[in-house]
Amino acid sequence: xxxxxxxxxxxxxxxxxxxxxxxxxxxxxxxxxxxxxxxxxxxxxxxxxxxxxxxxxxxxxxxxxxxxxxxxxxxxxxxxxxxxxxxxxxxxxxxxxxxxxxxxxxxxxxxxxxxxxxxxxxxxxxxxxxxxxxxxxxxxxxxxxxxxxxxxxxxxxxxxxx
Numbered sequence: 001x002x003x004x005x006x007x008x009x010x011x012x013x014x015x016x017x018x019x020x021x022x023x024x025x026x027x028x029x030x031x032x033x034x035x036x037x038x039x040x041x042x043x044x045x046x047x048x049x050x051x052x053x054x055x056x057x058x059x060x061x062x063x064x065x066x067x068x069x070x071x072x073x074x075x076x077x078x079x080x081x082x083x084x085x086x087x088x089x090x091x092x093x094x095x096x097x098x099x100x101x102x103x104x105x106x107x108x109x110x111x112x113x114x115x116x117x118x119x120x121x122x123x124x125x126x127x128x129x130x131x132x133x134x135x136x137x138x139x140x141x142x143x144x145x146x147x148x149x150x151x152x153x154x155x156x157x158x159x160x161x162x
Contacts, residue, residue, distance in 0.1 A: 042132050044094050048087035051101050051139075054127035055090070058119045060111035062147035064089030065104050099134045106145040117141045 055061055065088040089104040101124060107113055125136045 008155070042094060042134065045087065045094050047092045047094050047099055047128060047132060047134070048090045050131050051092065051103065052088065052090045052130050053101055054124045055105060055120045056086070057134070058116060058123050060108050060116035061120060062079040062108045063106040065106075066144045077106050094134065098137050099128065099132075099133060100138045100140075101136060102140045102142070104142045104144050106116045106147050107143050109146050109148045113143055117143070 011062040011137070052064060055064060073114055093100045103120065105116075105120065120141060121139045125141050128134060128136050
């Protein structure tokens with residue numbers, strides 16, 4: 001029978017004393033940078049909010065979501081104690097290190113849809129990657145409507161009714 005305890009002990013025949021080598025190994029046993037110990041999980045709703053805010057910041061984006069979702073959102077906002085949904089028109093799939101984002105937007109009339117879509121894509125990717133550390137693998141954009149200058153907003157209509 002072999003004594004495994006003897007085989008795994010360090011060879012102390014060098015010039016270092018036992019106490020010196022023990023002190024040097026203390027830092028190596030701790031596992032490195034404290035920021036890498038443990039897991040961080042990010043909920044889908046968090047990524048949705050970040051993406052929604054980043055998309056709304058782009059000039060030429062009038063609103064987020066389809067007409068139906070904006071109508072439901074306007075009705076929901078009339079309920080006391082509720083706030084405006086920043087994730088309306090945003091759907092995400094979040095994995096451990098990557099995310100995919102789908103956006104539904106309404107564009108202001110008179111702007112280039114391709115330019116606005118490109119700017120939205122850039123803003124969303126940089127915002128989500130910077131805030132979450134997740135890799136954004138795709139941002140799909142569906143333009144569901146064009147807002148004409150003489151059209152009234154549903155939100156303005158609701159404000160006048162109050």
